[in-house]
Amino acid sequence: MPDASSAGLPGAVGFIGLGRMGGPMARRLAAAGVSVRGHDTAPRPGLADVVTFVEKAAEVADGVGAVILMLPDSNVVDAVVRGTGLVDALAPGTVLVDMGSSEPLRTRSLADEVAARGATLVDAPVSGGVKGAEAGSLTIMVGGPDEQVAAVTPLLDVLGRVRHIGPVGAGHALKALNNLMSAAHLVASSEALLAGQRFGIDPAVMLDAVNTSSGRSGSTENKWPNYVLPGTYDSGFALALMLKDIRIALGLVEATGVPSAHAARTVELWAEAAAALDPDADHTEIVRWLERKGSDLPGEG
Ligand code: NAD
Numbered sequence: 001m002p003d004a005s006s007a008g009l010p011g012a013v014g015f016i017g018l019g020r021m022g023g024p025m026a027r028r029l030a031a032a033g034v035s036v037r038g039h040d041t042a043p044r045p046g047l048a049d050v051v052t053f054v055e056k057a058a059e060v061a062d063g064v065g066a067v068i069l070m071l072p073d074s075n076v077v078d079a080v081v082r083g084t085g086l087v088d089a090l091a092p093g094t095v096l097v098d099m100g101s102s103e104p105l106r107t108r109s110l111a112d113e114v115a116a117r118g119a120t121l122v123d124a125p126v127s128g129g130v131k132g133a134e135a136g137s138l139t140i141m142v143g144g145p146d147e148q149v150a151a152v153t154p155l156l157d158v159l160g161r162v163r164h165i166g167p168v169g170a171g172h173a174l175k176a177l178n179n180l181m182s183a184a185h186l187v188a189s190s191e192a193l194l195a196g197q198r199f200g201i202d203p204a205v206m207l208d209a210v211n212t213s214s215g216r217s218g219s220t221e222n223k224w225p226n227y228v229l230p231g232t233y234d235s236g237f238a239l240a241l242m243l244k245d246i247r248i249a250l251g252l253v254e255a256t257g258v259p260s261a262h263a264a265r266t267v268e269l270w271a272e273a274a275a276a277l278d279p280d281a282d283h284t285e286i287v288r289w290l291e292r293k294g295s296d297l298p299g300e301g
Helices: 022-031 057-061 074-083 104-115 129-135 146-157 170-198 203-210 218-228 239-255 261-276 285-293
Strands: 012-016 035-039 051-053 066-069 095-098 120-123 138-143 160-166
Touching (some): 012 057, 035 057, 066 074, 074 104, 095 104, 104 170, 120 146, 138 146, 146 160, 170 239, 203 218, 261 285
Parallel strands (some): 138 160
16 A cells, blocks of 8 residues: 555545545545545445444544545534534644535534534535546635635645635535536537437537537537447536535525526426436436427428
């Protein structure tokens, strides 16, 4: 196993939320020589070789300088940090790193509570999906004070590219706004590509041309070729989580007084898809939903 200290890494880290993203992230930290004290409410036997599981959330904080959270949303983050005694278990100087996509205003208020215990909350949400988590190529959007961000940067470097966005909450704000763009791109490109397909053009041929043209996006470069065309719809990012993110983003757009018509319509469409699909549906399923929702060609049927 590599020597963590020679790379400026801590010997151990706490990690709560070892799901689709947290699992491969913990695996990468372990491969870099960091021992991971983990907790999850669901059993994760597949990680037993790299994570030392503890019974209670607060126990991950024993003897570590940083605790990572990779939980679904702010409600769960609050329940874990405030409701399980974790906040009281953080030794002064500990950095609590919320890497999930939480709500920026709630992040700020939680940061005040964590600071009152002598610890620091840093938000560090990610983009890049399960593949990025496995490859250590996530984009990590960090919010927090310089000193504590610098302290956890060697850890975050193992997981991806660190971008210090601003003070606490700034990472969560940008992550939500990023996903608003991503959600809008997926609907816009899918409407266009489905229309082209009905016009008789092969989607693979369209993608090949669009991906060196001005219509390209993460949806045409990644989601369509990797999850839509093969018919797998298994990106690993749930539609319900995307809807959560874009609702946060719409709230930010509205609160700042920026025109929000497009953001509002995007949220409406994703909410309609979420209501029609299985609660566990992958977010790429919105393409199949749009396809089914589409009317027959004029003059047919
Ligand atoms: P997930 O549902 O696969 O994982 C969440 C984990 O948290 C699960 O293992 C669950 O059992 C655990 N958990 C839930 N409640 C808990 C509690 N009270 N105590 C301890 N553990 C608890 O979700 P995910 O896809 O890994 O996403 C995690 C976060 O990352 C979300 O905020 C999501 O929006 C964000 N995100 C996901 C992706 C992706 O592609 N999946 C990409 C970028 C960001």
